[in-house]
Amino acid sequence: MAMNHLRTLRGIVNVKEVIGIVGRRTFAAAGGKAKKGSKGGAAGDAAKASILSKEVKSTTVVGANILKDGADPKVLPDSEYPDWLWHLVDKKPALSELRRKNIETLPYGDLKRFVKLDNRARIKENNSLKAKN
Numbered sequence: 001m002a003m004n005h006l007r008t009l010r011g012i013v014n015v016k017e018v019i020g021i022v023g024r025r026t027f028a029a030a031g032g033k034a035k036k037g038s039k040g041g042a043a044g045d046a047a048k049a050s051i052l053s054k055e056v057k058s059t060t061v062v063g064a065n066i067l068k069d070g071a072d073p074k075v076l077p078d079s080e081y082p083d084w085l086w087h088l089v090d091k092k093p094a095l096s097e098l099r100r101k102n103i104e105t106l107p108y109g110d111l112k113r114f115v116k117l118d119n120r121a122r123i124k125e126n127n128s129l130k131a132k133n
Contacts, residue, residue: 095121 056062060072095117098110106114
């Protein structure tokens, strides 16, 4: 269809000019304001976030609600959360630290991590050797 139009325009104008006009990509003008009630305005979201008071921010987990009709969950005291939750942020030992320790005395979790990291390092080394050949 487009080729038929180009053939008819060939006698009138240069084809390169037509392709340049038709195929030109344009962008939206910068600094345009979104209309009130329009979809997708990030400026409206920023205004809502600044309205929340410090009291609300410290007592609720803002933005954690995933349900349409639900509310943001409240922050509970530390005693209400399970013990394992506080260990999620603990720093895990690197492979170099695990290699320095005696493998036979490592706890199960560290031994499992050592095997995983060691296998990963060996795979990377083998891949780099194969890439050089």
